[in-house]
Amino acid sequence: MTSKRLGKIVVWVRRVVQGLSLALFFWLFWAARFYDEGEPGRLIDLFFDLDPLVLAATWLAAHAVPAAALLALITLGLTLVFGRVFCGWVCPLGTIHHFATWLGHVMRRPRPKPQPYSRWQNAKYYLLVGLLIMALFGAHWIGVFDPISLLYRATATALYPAVQYAVEGGATAVYQADPHIGPLHLTAVTEPVYRFSRDHVFVTDRQVFTGGTLIGLLFAAIVVLNLYRRRFWCRYVCPLGGLLGWLSQRQMLRLVNAPNPCKECGRCAISCPAGASPEQPGQWRPSECFGCWNCVTSCDFDALAFKFASPFRALSNAKVDLGKRATLAAGAGGIAGLLLLRVGPQAQGRTYNPALIRPPGAREEREFLKRCLQCGLCMKVCPTNGLHPTGLDAGLEGLWTPKLVPRIGYCEYNCNLCGQVCPTEAIEPLAIEKKQEVKIGLATIDTTRCLPWAYGRECIVCEEHCPLSPKAIYFQTKEIQNRDGARVVVKQPYVDPDLCTGCGICEAKCVFRDRPAIRVTSANETRHPDNQPILPALEGK
């Protein structure tokens, strides 16, 4: 069999694997939700567990990883043998970039020129060095750039909500307008489709996310960049690509010019999405190569083939040449960035942001930030749509980490799903009884808005919904005089700070939707003794 023919088979196998991997990623995403019985299980974290960058950064930052994260060693082993096949065959974000690149390639006229290796491809290694140095000092900013985190976050907070909004919002608009010609209603078509998609495709309720727009735009931008340079993200930016590339310097499966000599036609260079220099005999760059085999299939002279070789035989052009000064500069940049992130008062625990209500089980802020991947998995599974990506609430260091926004959704008393799914246990997997004891904040009544306090009307919807027994919200009956002089009795609510866990259902259900008259802040959160204004309750209370 000629190399070209073998290459064609391999390329088709690769495409199938890529498709299955992408499908698996979205299926696991879809499966990450509340279940009537049991939990989604650790399997939904599979791609995070396979990600060695998550393993490395979490280990450096927190010196502890969940056992399942050791699956990433498989990826490392594969890389040592086959090179960056994770990038070329498995990574779901890589597959999206690959598809966008292919689309750009076939749609554009004239066909784009070869995009050979550029020194700028070293940028990903420098980024990796900077991020790992930051991780070493406890800033887990890996999640902003890690491809699995990035794709999960974009899917959870932007892509999926947008698609669901389009389908369900569109069908609802038709339902409400009910266009018809005589007895023929358009809803006869749209409603069955709507019900099917609601019950079997989306399954979960529609979600909204603060900041989802920006996350979606950034995702769109990195996809569009494939039109400028093929697999732009994977070549220049991806720190996981950098890590795997660095490990590929002595990969065993190597591209060689065999059996025929190279005729320097340059066709392989056009087909290479990685800038791995297949067109220069003996100059192939294993650290850049995704192992996609496009070059092998493009060669009409049977002059390219992948062959196994001993890892102890160095390749002439294999070494990732970063330069000592540049590498030092990248490390220094990481340290400088870290220091800049830490100069704010909140980063040093001098102040606490009232809006930064972390999910129950979230570790102490510094420990939390050592682990959180900003992946959005907790936000996806939250059954009330209460968890949202932060903007700058947790400082730039805590960008896109989860916070509870009680105006949108509250923390369900009998739910601990966020902790069950967190890939790095930044949110600890607490048993439900333990979770129910955790305080994430404290409710405050705004007596200038609260109806019985400010407007002399009955209400206490907050008290009605408080899930504790005895309730953390109680009331005092007050007789007041209304403007007509009549005596009216109202029940004015109070919060018992010993009991309130800050779940936020009171705020979620308050009749005021612009600024609720009862609001939860992060005060009294269990994880920060310094942020607790309330003296602990008496023993036995």
Added chain:
Amino acid sequence: MAWQSRREFLKWTAATGSTMALAPLGIPAAEETKPLDMVIVRHKAGQGGPVEDNAAVDQMARVMVEKAIEAMGGMGRFVNKGDVVWIKPNIAWDRRPEQAANTNPVLVATLTKLCLGAGAKKVKVGDRPCNEAKKTYPRSGIEAAVREAGGEIVYLDMNRFKDYEVGGKRLRKWPLYPEIIESDLVINVPIVKHHNIPQATLCMKNYMGVAGGKRAQWHQDLATCLADITAFMKPRLSVLDATRIMTRNGPTGGSLADVKRMDTVAAGTDVVALDAFGAELLGHKPEDIKTVTAGQQAGLGQMDYRKLALREIDVT
């Protein structure tokens, strides 16, 4: 006696007409043929047992609701062949059955079977809960029990509420759930619970579960709003679950210490009467409960339930 629908009136005249026709033949006019307004069934065997004994409570709930409906004249009095019936229990809270925040699941399932037995084409069960439906439906036990009984569990779709002309004093126009409103019969099946606004949450309060929109506003004048929605819903059959009642920290509860065994089920056509009875179970005088008095004033029923055609049944 107030006829809740023309259909019932016709059935009643047919029944009494036939008794009158038989009278000259020396057959005594059967008292039983006169349809009752309300039935109270108490299970004497279990009273005072532990609240968490689900097996015992469920078994008694089934027996009591069957007796109650039988005494009311059978489900055939309310359900016609081919009807679509909506059973509206309280499924508001993420609580287990023994916590008595939601209607007893076996009681709901038994009603489902009775409706199907009376020829209903379809029996749907659903509520607009306060916690997330995907949590409350399974945890209440109602989802599994109803499915097993052959009923259809409906998760209300927040995108499919529709504005209705309620025509009340407070509620002139309000979004309601069309699938419920368009059903041939809605059976209201609340559980007796403590609540700090009307003091007791019972039949009338249970109708909040058909409403969409910002129903939290109703608390500002709950009595009028509930009278409005009850009048719109034209109640025909309600079953009050007092197998276990929540005596404090309502309507959510959570602790078994909030729950008391009552081993009682009441059924009737008059929601005001049932609510008056439920208020008494919670230790209130019906005239102290604003929703009950507002219901009476609005002509929705009779709070002095002993004046109605009432039967009390003790099961041992």
